[in-house]
Amino acid sequence: MMEAHESVEEEPEGSPPILRPVSRERVPLQKSSVCSRSYFMVVMVFFHVYIINVIALLFYVHYNNGSSRKEFSSSTQHKHNDFDRPESHEKFARTMHLPRIEGIRVGHVQKISLLNKVHEMRTLSLKPLLFEVPGFLSDEECRVVIQLARLKGLMESQVMVPEGQEDLAEQLNLSPEEIFNLLDLNQDNQLQPQEILTHSRVRDGIWLTPENLREIYAGLHADADGNGLLSLEEFRALSGDAFQRFLKRRGLKRSQMVRNSRHTWLYQGQGAHQVLQELRKRVTLLTRLPSELVELSEPLQVVRYEQGGHYHGHHDSGPVYPETICTHTRLAANSSSPFETSCRYITVLFYLNSVEGGGETTFPVADNRTYEELSLIQNDVDLLDTRKNCDKGNLRVKPTKGTAVFWYNYLSDGRGWVGEQDEYSLHGGCVVTSGTKWVANNWINVDPDYHRQARYQELVSQQQGQGAPDEPSDASSPRHMESHVEL
Numbered sequence: 001m002m003e004a005h006e007s008v009e010e011e012p013e014g015s016p017p018i019l020r021p022v023s024r025e026r027v028p029l030q031k032s033s034v035c036s037r038s039y040f041m042v043v044m045v046f047f048h049v050y051i052i053n054v055i056a057l058l059f060y061v062h063y064n065n066g067s068s069r070k071e072f073s074s075s076t077q078h079k080h081n082d083f084d085r086p087e088s089h090e091k092f093a094r095t096m097h098l099p100r101i102e103g104i105r106v107g108h109v110q111k112i113s114l115l116n117k118v119h120e121m122r123t124l125s126l127k128p129l130l131f132e133v134p135g136f137l138s139d140e141e142c143r144v145v146i147q148l149a150r151l152k153g154l155m156e157s158q159v160m161v162p163e164g165q166e167d168l169a170e171q172l173n174l175s176p177e178e179i180f181n182l183l184d185l186n187q188d189n190q191l192q193p194q195e196i197l198t199h200s201r202v203r204d205g206i207w208l209t210p211e212n213l214r215e216i217y218a219g220l221h222a223d224a225d226g227n228g229l230l231s232l233e234e235f236r237a238l239s240g241d242a243f244q245r246f247l248k249r250r251g252l253k254r255s256q257m258v259r260n261s262r263h264t265w266l267y268q269g270q271g272a273h274q275v276l277q278e279l280r281k282r283v284t285l286l287t288r289l290p291s292e293l294v295e296l297s298e299p300l301q302v303v304r305y306e307q308g309g310h311y312h313g314h315h316d317s318g319p320v321y322p323e324t325i326c327t328h329t330r331l332a333a334n335s336s337s338p339f340e341t342s343c344r345y346i347t348v349l350f351y352l353n354s355v356e357g358g359g360e361t362t363f364p365v366a367d368n369r370t371y372e373e374l375s376l377i378q379n380d381v382d383l384l385d386t387r388k389n390c391d392k393g394n395l396r397v398k399p400t401k402g403t404a405v406f407w408y409n410y411l412s413d414g415r416g417w418v419g420e421q422d423e424y425s426l427h428g429g430c431v432v433t434s435g436t437k438w439v440a441n442n443w444i445n446v447d448p449d450y451h452r453q454a455r456y457q458e459l460v461s462q463q464q465g466q467g468a469p470d471e472p473s474d475a476s477s478p479r480h481m482e483s484h485v486e487l
């Protein structure tokens with residue numbers, strides 16, 4: 001699973017190339033050349049030059065840092081800097097930051113105290129930064145959460161065949177050539193099956209496998225020259241949703257969808273069941289994030305997988321482009337964008353029961369040396385396929401009643417805020433081979449653009465200040481409902 005780091009061979013000290021001719025020449029002349037006085041002198045001179053250089057460098061760095069800091073503070077005083085933030089956001093930037101828990105190393109255990117109970121938190125991987133806390137929920141709490149979810153009623157996590165959904169490609173007005181180029185990751189002017197599979201399956205919830213891709217090619221005569229690749233000409237001959245329509249015509253089973261489960265949402269704010277409110281408090285302590293952030297996040301999602309249920313490999317939240325907007329701050333963003341994602345900084349996953357067979361959470365690329373999207377599907381082995389290949393991933397967590405696992409879906413930006421998506425956070429739910437699996441998810445939503453997060457929090461606090469009643473059921477608010485469908 002983890003490979004040892006290659007040790008980098010270091011240049012032996014004190015053997016700069018210039019020295020070599022000198023010592024070589026001296027070898028035949030003097031037997032004990034290493035002890036000779038001139039050799040010693042040369043070494044000492046180099047040594048001193050080296051030390052002086054290091055000191056000079058340290059001074060340079062120190063001086064430079066000092067002056068740049070001065071420049072920065074003076075420019076913020078005069079409001080000339082590029083960031084040019086309004087006063088309130090300045091305050092926000094200084095008061096809000098996102099602490100990240102240190103993993104130290106895989107297997108490291110740290111004690112954490114949450115509301116009078118001490119738990120052990122074990123590091124499961126560093127890429128993604130992933131932890132496990134056994135006994136986070138008591139048996140009674142698990143029972144209450146399941147009962148509340150049953151009471152509220154669960155719905156299919158995925159609508160079988162969503163109709164009339166506008167395609168992203170249509171929204172962006174892309175030509176077939178442009179789509180072809182986007183799909184052609186390695187730019188060889190051919191579409192390999194991997195390139196098709198990694199990009200087409202998440203859109204409408206149908207899970208394409210290498211086998212049914214071959215079936216589609218045959219059924220649609222899409223691959224005229226029969227080489228298993230699509231050229232631009234072959235691609236152009238297909239309509240945008242040809243694959244999907246073919247599969248729908250042929251008939252689809254639930255097991256052929258990206259996910260096969262039922263879920264519901266439970267509001268955790270004031271007035272909610274004591275267990276749910278306390279759970280949120282403990283999540284705040286666990287993640288060490290500002291409580292406002294946790295409180296403004298999505299409600300608790302409770303999911304039930306029946307026997308045969310699964311959720312193929314996915315990211316809980318998408319990558320961040322300049323145009324990306326977050327579902328939770330859309331109100332404050334004041335714009336719409338086809339690149340919308342739910343900006344889930346952290347996922348906290350609770351196992352509400354111990355599953356009889358299967359149902360593990362898989363992290364196929366956890367702590368892999370490298371991550372390459374195209375390597376996920378090789379020789380017809382698709383690491384994202386949790387019905388077939390859970391055993392081939394790097395890390396699997398067995399569902400154990402009361403255990404919580406949590407991980408970061410984004411890296412840090414190095415300045416205490418959300419950075420890029422952590423691609424290694426890829427995960428899925430292995431097929432349940434026996435029994436039922438109950439889990440719950442708490443996602444902590446943070447906008448990578450902290451001005452927007454600040455504006456959003458201001459808006460919410462203004463609304464609350466005006467005496468607007470707390471949303472009685474956050475769970476049914478449209479923003480959270482929609483936020484989940486596309487993932």
Ligand SMILES: *[C@@H]1O[C@H](CO)[C@@H](O)[C@H](O)[C@H]1NC(C)=O
Pocket residue numbers: 332334455
């Ligand atoms: C949204 O945009 C409008 C017009 O572009 C502007 O007047 C308004 O102040 C903006 N609102 C926010 C919260 O930025």
Ligand SMILES: *[C@@H]1O[C@H](CO)[C@@H](O)[C@H](O)[C@H]1NC(C)=O
Pocket residue numbers: 365368369370371372373375376
């Ligand atoms: C995992 O790491 C290995 C070794 O670097 C690499 O060959 C492989 O492609 C990686 N897997 C993925 C999915 O990137």
